[in-house]
Amino acid sequence: MQILIDPGSREMGWAIALHGGAGDIPLSLPPERRQPREAALRHCLQIGVEALKVNKPPLDVVELVVRELENIPVFNAGKGSVLTSKGTVEMEACIMDGTKRCGAVSGLTTVVNPISLARLVMENTPHIYLAFDGAEAFAREQGVETVDANSFITPENVERLKQAKEANRVQIDYTQPIQKDVKENKPEADGDSQLGTVGCVAVDDLGNLASATSTGGLVNKMVGRIGDTPIIGAGTYANNLCAVSATGKGEAIIRSTAARDVAALMEYKGLSLKEAAAYVVEESTPKGNVGLVAVSATGEVTMPFNTTGMFRACATEDGYWEIGIWPSDVQK
Amino acid sequence: MGGWAIAVHGGAGVDPDLPLERQEQAKKLLTRCLNLGASALRADLAAIDVAELVVRELENDPFFNSGRGSALNENGRVEMEASIMDGSGRRCGAVSGLSTVKNPISLARLVMDKSPHSYLAFSGAESFARQQGVELVDNDYFITEENVGMLKMAKEANTILFDYRVPLGMGSPIQMMNGLPISVYAPETVGCVVVDSRGRCAAATSTGGLMNKMTGRIGDSPLIGAGTYACDLCGVSCTGEGEAIIRGTLAREVGAVMEYKGLGLEEAVDFVIKNRLDEGKAGLIAVSNKGEVACGFNCCGMFRGSATEDGFMEVGIWDQ
Numbered sequence: 023m024q025i026l027i028d029p030g031s032r033e034m035g036w037a038i039a040l041h042g043g044a045g046d047i048p049l050s051l052p053p054e055r056r057q058p059r060e061a062a063l064r065h066c067l068q069i070g071v072e073a074l075k076v077n078k079p080p081l082d083v084v085e086l087v088v089r090e091l092e093n094i095p096v097f098n099a100g101k102g103s104v105l106t107s108k109g110t111v112e113m114e115a116c117i118m119d120g121t122k123r124c125g126a127v128s129g130l131t132t133v134v135n136p137i138s139l140a141r142l143v144m145e146n147t148p149h150i151y152l153a154f155d156g157a158e159a160f161a162r163e164q165g166v167e168t169v170d171a172n173s174f175i176t177p178e179n180v181e182r183l184k185q186a187k188e189a190n191r192v193q194i195d196y197t198q199p200i201q202k203d204v205k206e207n208k209p210e211a212d213g214d215s216q217l218g219t220v221g222c223v224a225v226d227d228l229g230n231l232a233s234a235t236s237t238g239g240l241v242n243k244m245v246g247r248i249g250d251t252p253i254i255g256a257g258t259y260a261n262n263l264c265a266v267s268a269t270g271k272g273e274a275i276i277r278s279t280a281a282r283d284v285a286a287l288m289e290y291k292g293l294s295l296k297e298a299a300a301y302v303v304e305e306s307t308p309k310g311n312v313g314l315v316a317v318s319a320t321g322e323v324t325m326p327f328n329t330t331g332m333f334r335a336c337a338t339e340d341g342y343w344e345i346g347i348w349p350s351d352v353q354k
Numbered sequence: 355m356g357g358w359a360i361a362v363h364g365g366a367g368v369d370p371d372l373p374l375e376r377q378e379q380a381k382k383l384l385t386r387c388l389n390l391g392a393s394a395l396r397a398d399l400a401a402i403d404v405a406e407l408v409v410r411e412l413e414n415d416p417f418f419n420s421g422r423g424s425a426l427n428e429n430g431r432v433e434m435e436a437s438i439m440d441g442s443g444r445r446c447g448a449v450s451g452l453s454t455v456k457n458p459i460s461l462a463r464l465v466m467d468k469s470p471h472s473y474l475a476f477s478g479a480e481s482f483a484r485q486q487g488v489e490l491v492d493n494d495y496f497i498t499e500e501n502v503g504m505l506k507m508a509k510e511a512n513t514i515l516f517d518y519r520v521p522l523g524m525g526s527p528i529q530m531m532n533g534l535p536i537s538v539y540a541p542e543t544v545g546c547v548v549v550d551s552r553g554r555c556a557a558a559t560s561t562g563g564l565m566n567k568m569t570g571r572i573g574d575s576p577l578i579g580a581g582t583y584a585c586d587l588c589g590v591s592c593t594g595e596g597e598a599i600i601r602g603t604l605a606r607e608v609g610a611v612m613e614y615k616g617l618g619l620e621e622a623v624d625f626v627i628k629n630r631l632d633e634g635k636a637g638l639i640a641v642s643n644k645g646e647v648a649c650g651f652n653c654c655g656m657f658r659g660s661a662t663e664d665g666f667m668e669v670g671i672w673d674q
Binding site for chain 1: 477478571577578606607611
């Protein structure tokens with residue numbers, strides 16, 4: 023499915039991949055739940071592709087695509103973020119480029135675009151990571167757009183939280199609705215819990231790379247819980263070889279340093295992007311926990327996942343593009 | 355090879371003009387901690403328990419930058435963070451933004467053992483602490499007179515510097531760490547790595563962070579893969595310029611080159627220090643599942659010590 027460009031060839035093209043979250047997305051997902059998300063993925067892919075075509079740096083491209091994903095309420099980032107156990111929103115985000123400059127934020131409650139604040143941490147402070155009150159204060163200092171904390175809350179997420187509390191568990195990005203006394207999940211058409219972290223990776227034809235990830239976290243998470251997204255090397259990573267953005271069960275992604283390991287396997291074991299990403303998803307993390315999108319300096323792209331599905335889209339300069347939810351051989 | 359091994363550190367980036375008396379104090383403390391860890395290992399405690407108990411000891415002593423004696427943030431208050439990782443199963447726990455928890459490393463352990471998450475911060479972490487009934491104190495408990503003085507000097511130094519990094523060799527004799535002259539820089543972090551007699555590795559790191567940091571600034575210490583990492587092969591704890599350690603995912607790197615390149619512990623540590631820090635200054639301690647212990651740093655000094663089951667023990671500050 024991926025177009026591999028011969029690393030020996032001097033022709034490298036741009037490539038972009040983005041995701042709206044990995045998880046237990048049921049094949050029976052009704053059209054009214056599926057179509058808005060597919061449309062959103064198509065729309066964001068287009069925005070990213072247009073930007074790359076006019077030679078915008080990958081760092082700008084990933085930021086603007088993730089801003090768009092944050093603004094779309096059907097994904098779990100910015101508006102539409104899932105709720106903590108107290109019914110509040112706490113957002114986090116992270117951005118990194120191939121020179122290893124990076125910025126991260128956690129515990130945001132009023133900032134409209136967390137990914138942009140992460141970028142400002144990277145560019146306007148001597149630090150990499152700001153969180154909670156300190157991050158909110160920095161946001162005000164920087165004059166970024168802020169809104170009332172309630173603006174991020176959607177009725178769907180209020181319902182998801184209610185369900186999670188009833189089932190008394192913390193849901194990963196995507197879980198099918200739980201029947202209280204049944205251990206095995208059976209797909210149901212209602213109880214829409216199909217949300218997830220968002221992310222974007224991009225490379226231009228000079229091999230400049232960037233990665234950006236943003237999220238509201240886990241439904242019913244403890245207040246103050248930080249996931250993999252803002253942790254460099256876990257949910258987000260870029261160096262001169264590749265750029266990676268991961269999604270799924272944060273705790274599993276942290277332990278397996280998923281994003282960093284894709285690059286490490288390429289560097290230390292000489293694996294290709296596709297092999298390295300497949301290894302991380304198939305061998306390093308338990309099934310049902312993780313998905314990622316990645317691009318390499320030579321314009322390759324890969325989007326593996328070990329969950330039922332992952333909302334994803336990618337495109338490369340030679341005209342290849344893909345939008346999907348389930349594994350390609352399962353997708354209707 | 356085989357047998358237990360333990361290493362501790364009290365931070366990298368030491369003022370070359372540190373008075374001898376303070377150097378002796380540091381070495382005494384490091385020795386005490388090593389002995390504490392060694393006794394626990396002889397009593398067959400698991401690596402994860404030993405790492406936690408040694409870091410608690412370092413947090414309780416005001417000499418190093420963690421727990422009591424933590425560096426102060428820009429507001430003159432203490433904001434602590436810590437992380438712990440158990441190589442068997444790669445379980446981990448981390449905390450940030452603590453202001454009343456007497457032993458951050460123990461709260462990090464509770465996050466790992468008693469919560470569904472891996473990382474809790476700020477008011478959420480403080481609530482969890484209350485829920486778990488850990489020992490709480492006033493923020494004042496952590497603040498030392500010495501650090502109040504250092505903060506003042508750091509603020510003065512920061513206003514003089516227009517860029518947070520003044521390059522060396524521009525006629526300035528002052529050594530810099532993370533934007534501060536070495537004399538006011540408080541080496542960030544304490545840590546401990548352990549491999550027990552069953553070959554299980556663990557790592558623990560704790561800190562008050564960078565002197566005069568922006569409130570809410572998180573460094574490398576609570577970030578798994580950056581300041582702390584443990585897996586089947588090794589346990590690693592880093593210290594130094596937090597931002598450089600994060601970019602270099604330093605702790606994970608040691609494990610990655612061992613796992614993916616087949617390097618031994620010593621080679622892996624050297625490789626990582628030499629190649630993964632770019633312009634950054636940092637150090638680390640590490641143990642392997644084979645009972646080896648190693649350390650490395652590329653800056654002027656790292657408070658450290660190590661001991662192995664066969665009776666070897668060494669503490670040091672300057673270059674090997």
